[in-house]
Amino acid sequence: MAKVTSYDVAKRAGVSQSAVSRTFSNGGKVAADTRAKVLAAAKALGYQPNVLARSLITGQSGMVAVIVSQTSSRYYPEIVELLAGALERAGKKMLLFYTDGRIDRVEAVLQEVGKYQVDGIIATTQFAPDKREMIRALNRPMVLMNRLDPQGEFASVICEQTLGGAQLAAALVNAGRHRVMLLSGPKDNFVARHRLMGALDGLGSAHLDTLAGDFSYESGFNAAHQLVSAKPDAIMCMNDSMAMGVIDGLDRLGVQVPEQIWVTGFDGSVAGALARYDLTTFAQPLPDMVNDSVELLIGQMDSPDESPQSLVHQGALRVGSTAPL
Amino acid sequence: MAKVTSYDVAKRAGVSQSAVSRTFSNGGKVAADTRAKVLAAAKALGYQPNVLARSLITGQSGMVAVIVSQTSSRYYPEIVELLAGALERAGKKMLLFYTDGRIDRVEAVLQEVGKYQVDGIIATTQFAPDKREMIRALNRPMVLMNRLDPQGEFASVICEQTLGGAQLAAALVNAGRHRVMLLSGPKDNFVARHRLMGALDGLGSAHLDTLAGDFSYESGFNAAHQLVSAKPDAIMCMNDSMAMGVIDGLDRLGVQVPEQIWVTGFDGSVAGALARYDLTTFAQPLPDMVNDSVELLIGQMDSPDESPQSLVHQGALRVGSTAPL
Numbered sequence: 001m002a003k004v005t006s007y008d009v010a011k012r013a014g015v016s017q018s019a020v021s022r023t024f025s026n027g028g029k030v031a032a033d034t035r036a037k038v039l040a041a042a043k044a045l046g047y048q049p050n051v052l053a054r055s056l057i058t059g060q061s062g063m064v065a066v067i068v069s070q071t072s073s074r075y076y077p078e079i080v081e082l083l084a085g086a087l088e089r090a091g092k093k094m095l096l097f098y099t100d101g102r103i104d105r106v107e108a109v110l111q112e113v114g115k116y117q118v119d120g121i122i123a124t125t126q127f128a129p130d131k132r133e134m135i136r137a138l139n140r141p142m143v144l145m146n147r148l149d150p151q152g153e154f155a156s157v158i159c160e161q162t163l164g165g166a167q168l169a170a171a172l173v174n175a176g177r178h179r180v181m182l183l184s185g186p187k188d189n190f191v192a193r194h195r196l197m198g199a200l201d202g203l204g205s206a207h208l209d210t211l212a213g214d215f216s217y218e219s220g221f222n223a224a225h226q227l228v229s230a231k232p233d234a235i236m237c238m239n240d241s242m243a244m245g246v247i248d249g250l251d252r253l254g255v256q257v258p259e260q261i262w263v264t265g266f267d268g269s270v271a272g273a274l275a276r277y278d279l280t281t282f283a284q285p286l287p288d289m290v291n292d293s294v295e296l297l298i299g300q301m302d303s304p305d306e307s308p309q310s311l312v313h314q315g316a317l318r319v320g321s322t323a324p325l
Numbered sequence: 326m327a328k329v330t331s332y333d334v335a336k337r338a339g340v341s342q343s344a345v346s347r348t349f350s351n352g353g354k355v356a357a358d359t360r361a362k363v364l365a366a367a368k369a370l371g372y373q374p375n376v377l378a379r380s381l382i383t384g385q386s387g388m389v390a391v392i393v394s395q396t397s398s399r400y401y402p403e404i405v406e407l408l409a410g411a412l413e414r415a416g417k418k419m420l421l422f423y424t425d426g427r428i429d430r431v432e433a434v435l436q437e438v439g440k441y442q443v444d445g446i447i448a449t450t451q452f453a454p455d456k457r458e459m460i461r462a463l464n465r466p467m468v469l470m471n472r473l474d475p476q477g478e479f480a481s482v483i484c485e486q487t488l489g490g491a492q493l494a495a496a497l498v499n500a501g502r503h504r505v506m507l508l509s510g511p512k513d514n515f516v517a518r519h520r521l522m523g524a525l526d527g528l529g530s531a532h533l534d535t536l537a538g539d540f541s542y543e544s545g546f547n548a549a550h551q552l553v554s555a556k557p558d559a560i561m562c563m564n565d566s567m568a569m570g571v572i573d574g575l576d577r578l579g580v581q582v583p584e585q586i587w588v589t590g591f592d593g594s595v596a597g598a599l600a601r602y603d604l605t606t607f608a609q610p611l612p613d614m615v616n617d618s619v620e621l622l623i624g625q626m627d628s629p630d631e632s633p634q635s636l637v638h639q640g641a642l643r644v645g646s647t648a649p650l
Binding site: 046062063074076077078080081084085088093094095096097098112115116137244247248251252270271274275276277 | 371387388401402405406410413418419422423441462569572576577596599600602
């Protein structure tokens with residue numbers, strides 16, 4: 001089937017192709033009666049103006065690049081789904097880019113993003129400082145989600161990770177826990193690092209030791225044996241996926257949660273709230289953070305000259321059954 | 326910052342803009358020394374050929390539309406993540422379209438898809454028969470995932486849902502279950518309907534009654550009370566999310582799984598395999614299905630004249646602890 005072109009519409013409407021093009025362009029100027037003729041002809045012929053072709057004129061494609069570091073955390077699909085929904089409601093489509101959680105892939109991903117006519121970028125990934133020039137060269141509105149730009153050049157929406165870690169740790173200490181093991185996230189991960197700093201602050205002398213995790217369920221499961229060998233009374237995991245892995249690992253070792261050891265997560269994921277896990281965790285207000293990210297991005301598209309904002313959300317303790325605070 | 330254009334590159338390289346354009350087009354012909362000059366100039370200036378502009382020439386944008394019906398099943402994020410990964414490996418980007426699980430939104434979504442210069446479409450959604458013309462008009466390679474085109478016009482990758490339902494049901498009956506309640510999925514959902522038909526076939530007179538679910542965890546949780554009131558010895562749920570909901574609902578009612586009632590799921594989701602749920606389920610080979618879908622799609626792009634294939638996968642029983650078959 002031959003595709004209906006703007007020339008077909010122009011012919012049927014008895015106007016110029018340029019009039020058709022202007023009718024379907026944002027801000028294109030065209031006389032009211034010409035516009036009416038074009039729309040009638042377009043409807044009759046089933047004409048679909050190609051938004052990508054149009055984007056070459058208007059500079060708007062309707063697409064937003066979402067860059068996520070697909071770590072093995074099971075939280076990422078939840079973030080992607082919420083972002084897709086929020087962008088959809090804002091009339092934008094999500095074009096997805098993965099970095100595999102490897103900071104050395106960021107450069108390749110930024111080059112990829114640069115090849116597409118996206119209206120903006122939402123990134124949940126870490127950028128090395130030397131990538132700043134590359135990001136500037138993309139010349140697109142950008143919002144960092146759960147990453148902060150220390151120079152304030154790029155907008156960001158974050159949750160108070162350090163404070164959250166400290167609050168959760170202090171709550172454990174106040175509840176009488178004095179031998180607390182930590183399971184960290186990936187070393188080069190912004191969120192993991194800040195949560196850990198907060199936890200260490202809040203624990204003080206109640207901190208026994210820290211084992212290295214990678215945010216995956218499996219790294220939690222596999223660490224269970226080594227974690228209990230230190231005879232802790234609580235295990236703080238720097239995300240929910242690892243906490244679920246630790247709990248399953250402890251189940252397998254016959255160690256009872258919370259009777260023998262308390263376990264806490266971090267995220268407030270849907271998975272962690274499942275009744276059979278019912279994690280005590282520090283919950284980020286993820287839907288709000290996602291909505292704010294999309295709103296900031298749309299704001300930057302509409303007013304490119306305003307200085308980028310940084311929004312800081314406060315999370316909240318969610319007390320489940322794995323640590324009855 | 327002004328964007329570097331192909332004209333800037335042409336000027337620096339001392340060649341025509343058309344030579345620059347041909348250098349960055351798939352299959353574009355250009356002399357070797359011209360190409361070398363263009364590449365050197367492009368590198369020096371940090372030129373990023375816009376793939377969308379180029380797509381107007383080559384007809385290839387590198388984007389694949391993925392249409393999913395975002396039901397409340399927690400399986401969908403898993404599908405989307407696998408698709409994004411498989412497309413990434415095939416050098417394609419995922420542009421995501423949601424139908425909210427409402428068949429009446431399919432038309433609007435197809436119109437949206439038509440506006441983007443995508444190289445192909447992977448759809449996990451139901452199409453009403455009267456949308457066939459619309460899909461043809463899109464004039465793009467398309468693969469249906471877990472949906473079958475009865476007319477064989479569109480390629481598809483499915484899992485044997487009906488046979489799966491029958492096998493799981495027969496295994497329950499053979500294990501001595503004779504009072505089996507069913508929890509169905511959405512009525513207009515292809516997968517849910519076929520699973521239910523198979524289950525009814527396999528159960529025969531062991532079928533007590535069927536309650537209506539909608540694939541969501543919540544619909545399982547809320548149905549638990551009514552399901553047990555029929556005094557069943559097993560509950561077959563048409564997906565894993567509902568089975569997890571039923572289990573949590575039974576936990577709350579003090580009904581023990583599997584001691585008092587067996588519960589089965591359907592999907593073989595990552596969530597359902599969590600140690601504290603450990604569902605007995607009929608598992609689809611989702612990673613294989615996703616890889617095949619992407620492969621079929623790429624095949625259609627490369628050889629548009631070959632007739633569309635339909636691949637049928639066999640799932641397999643996964644025996645967990647919720648029904649010790």
